Amino acid sequence: MASSRDRQRKLARAKLDRQLARRAARARRRRRIQAGVGAAVVLALIVVGSAWALGAFDEDPKExxxxxxxxxxxxxxxxxxxxxxxxxxxxxxxxxxxxxxxxxxxxxxxxxxxxxxxxxxxxxxxxxxxxxxxxxxxxxxxxxxxxxxxxxxxxxxxxxxxxxxxxxxxxxxxxxxxxxxxxxxxxxxxxxxxxxxxxxxxxxxxxxxxxxxxxxxxxxxxxxxxxxxxxxxxxxxxxxxxxxxxxxxxxxxxxxxxxxxxxxxxxxxxxGEATTAPAATTASGAPSASPSAG
Structure with a gap:
């Protein structure tokens, strides 16, 4: 029959093993999260960079x-x-x-x-x-x-x-x-x-x-x-x-x-409504009268 001291050592060892296992599991989860966040950041940077290169952030002159x-x-x-x-x-x-x-x-x-x-x-x-x-x-x-x-x-x-x-x-x-x-x-x-x-x-x-x-x-x-x-x-x-x-x-x-x-x-x-045809002007900057006007 194992002595009381041996049983205590075995219980302590089992407890330590469980603690180490939990720490390892937490570390693996943390690495996965960090990897996922990093990938998301990289992907976001790629998307933003592509959009910028394509002019998505350029201001629309008409607007x-x-x-x-x-x-x-x-x-x-x-x-x-x-x-x-x-x-x-x-x-x-x-x-x-x-x-x-x-x-x-x-x-x-x-x-x-x-x-x-x-x-x-x-x-x-x-x-x-x-x-x-x-x-x-x-x-x-x-x-x-x-x-x-x-x-x-x-x-x-x-x-x-x-x-x-x-x-x-x-x-x-x-x-x-x-x-x-x-x-x-x-x-x-x-x-x-x-x-x-x-x-x-x-x-x-x-x-x-x-x-x-x-x-x-x-x-x-x-x-x-x-x-x-x-x-x-x-x-x-x-x-x-x-x-x-x-x-x-x-x-x-x-x-x-x-x-x-x-x-x-x-x-x-x-x-009437505005049209897109430009108005003809004289060299002085004034619109010229149409020869056929009248």
Missing amino acids: NAAAEDVCLWTPQDATANTSLKDVGTPATKGLPTSGTRPMTITTNQGGPVTVELDLASAPCAGASIAHLASRSFYDNTKCHEITAEGALRCGDPSGTGLGGPTYSFYDDENVPVQPEASPSASPAPGQPPAYPKGTVAMMANPPGSNGSQFLVFFKDYSPAKPAYSVIGKVTGGLDVITKIGALPTVDNGSGAKVKPKTDVVIQSLTV
């Missing part, structure tokens, strides 16, 4: 462009200027910045007059006019001036030259550069006019901020220092604008004989 403000609209105080008309504000994001947009003007003097708005050169003007047209802002308003420069001035519901929407936007979107233009308003030899016949441009009022007023030129015009933003060109009905330009004028109340003696009323002004 960025849509997310950024294309145009900013500055509020105007309608209480200080009662000639302003509140029809809301255009969107600032996701506006078209390429191609063209058709505009159609029908007046009591004839029409329609069709215009191609240049969204690539004047996206904010195009967005503003489209917004205003969608609110019938221009409908049943008078073109209140035939300018000395040879343009019909329209777009002020008040007919005073002081009106517009309750917002404005910067006025240097697409101002032609005429470094060689002479003070006599005649282009230098070989230099095309800054504002060819048929040009449509914004009329900033007050100076430095555009609103709703625009000019339609029925004559070539080349000032020494162009100031009007070119926004498009007449593509049809230029003869109507030319006929209006020949109307007699009377004093507009400020001593300037520029008001048409016969009322010139915009019965409707509409703007």
Whole structure:
């Protein structure tokens, strides 16, 4: 019969063996876990690296462009200027910045007059006019001036030259550069006019901020220092604008004989959807009038 000491040694040895077995099992599990984690990390790095190489993390320029403000609209105080008309504000994001947009003007003097708005050169003007047209802002308003420069001035519901929407936007979107233009308003030899016949441009009022007023030129015009933003060109009905330009004028109340003696009323002004076709421009940066316009 084994002594009590021998039994104790055997029990201690069995206990030690069990402890060693448990430690070994834990070590094997730990190594398997570590191996699995390591493999997962390596696989993740491979996937991320492949995705990066394929450009998955590159920013989409179209999404960025849509997310950024294309145009900013500055509020105007309608209480200080009662000639302003509140029809809301255009969107600032996701506006078209390429191609063209058709505009159609029908007046009591004839029409329609069709215009191609240049969204690539004047996206904010195009967005503003489209917004205003969608609110019938221009409908049943008078073109209140035939300018000395040879343009019909329209777009002020008040007919005073002081009106517009309750917002404005910067006025240097697409101002032609005429470094060689002479003070006599005649282009230098070989230099095309800054504002060819048929040009449509914004009329900033007050100076430095555009609103709703625009000019339609029925004559070539080349000032020494162009100031009007070119926004498009007449593509049809230029003869109507030319006929209006020949109307007699009377004093507009400020001593300037520029008001048409016969009322010139915009019965409707509409703007269609944007297209991708680029607008043709002259060497001066201004859209050229179509030879067949009219």
